[in-house]
Amino acid sequence: MKKKMLLFISLVSVVLFSGCAKWIDRGESITAVGSSALQPLVETASEEFQSQNPGRFINVQGGGSGTGLSQVQSGAVDIGNSDLFAEEKSGIDASKLVDHRVAVVGITPIVNKGIGVSDISMENLRKIFLGEITNWKELGGNDLKIILLNRAAGSGTRATFEKWVLDGKTAIQAQEQDSSGMVRSIVADTPGAISYTAFSYVTKDINTLSIDGVQPTDKNVTTNKWIIWSYEHMYTLGEPKDLTREFLEFMLSDEVQNNIIGQLGYIPVSKMQVERDWQGNLIK
Structure with missing residues (x-):
């Protein structure tokens, strides 16, 4: 009986470990680092995303826009949150990054x-x-x-x-x-x-x-009457995939754009009557 029980426990452990390995392989946990101005929005959205998708995790950290851009460029994190265009930051190759503008602040x-x-x-x-x-x-x-x-x-x-x-x-x-x-x-x-x-x-x-x-x-x-504002960017190294892509799609969904953004003091990009390029020029 004792041998059968040990065999059963071993089999269960193998199954659980195998399942865990598959869960990791699927990329069910990602990390977003950077802008502290954007951090409250990403944290709130990640909590809502996780509540709707049990077992999938978004790790959100601050550290500043420069940190977010440098870490996503190096591949150390999945998303780099930034108040700046990548083109504005020295040492960053903007051509390698994909910009996802999720809000204005x-x-x-x-x-x-x-x-x-x-x-x-x-x-x-x-x-x-x-x-x-x-x-x-x-x-x-x-x-x-x-x-x-x-x-x-x-x-x-x-x-x-x-x-x-x-x-x-x-x-x-x-x-x-x-x-x-x-x-x-x-x-x-x-x-x-x-x-x-x-x-x-x-x-x-x-x-x-x-x-x-x-x-x-x-x-x-x-309307740009108040000129001190910036886009809130979530950068990825190349086109996002798997959980990163799904979370960014959630950030741009009506649920986040029409509800969470306004409640937290941000502005949906869709409500802007003007548009700026990375040099600060109005292009709309």
């Missing part, structure tokens, strides 16, 4: 609630990040030293902000954070603080700034 200056300023000119916003304005009282606000926070150098959010606000110049040296969520938390807790983040990270514990009287809203992004 607006980016806004965020400030601590105690600064006493709600609107700023683009020129003065630029001067703040270039270190030429250092106290909020210079802009009619409270007598508070301006505390700058930047995203890390590989951040697509930072690159977009510097492109449209600083005319491509680099902000002065300041505290840097890899995470949009951490930036928001520090700004909320630090008197005089200013930074920038995707609309999707804006919460009630911080304030946004309008620029030259233009509010940071989805509607203003769709």
Whole structure:
């Protein structure tokens, strides 16, 4: 009896292991890495996808757009999430990557609630990040030293902000954070603080700034009245296959585009009344 039981257990183990091997071979687990601005959307969509497809897993990580692009190019991950076009990032061969634009995200200056300023000119916003304005009282606000926070150098959010606000110049040296969520938390807790983040990270514990009287809203992004925005890209090394292809199709499905995207503070690409190329030129 004991020998029969051991034989039965061995047979079951072989079957289970064989099934597991086939599951792995089918590519039932993929990894998406990169943009922290895009991360909440991909995480939420992946959870919904997994609930509809038990046993299939989407591993989502941040790290910044530069990380996403470099890792997908090297084949280390299946999807590279980016706020930037691959053509904008040095060291990336865009010809090897396939671009899947899943959404648009607006980016806004965020400030601590105690600064006493709600609107700023683009020129003065630029001067703040270039270190030429250092106290909020210079802009009619409270007598508070301006505390700058930047995203890390590989951040697509930072690159977009510097492109449209600083005319491509680099902000002065300041505290840097890899995470949009951490930036928001520090700004909320630090008197005089200013930074920038995707609309999707804006919460009630911080304030946004309008620029030259233009509010940071989805509607203003769709018409390019608010110019600080970017596409949210999910890049693959060549055409996607198997689970990668299915998940990207899900990202572009009506379920995600018409429901999840808006709920999380993103904008469906289909609602944009303008279109940009990788150099920032309007082509529509």
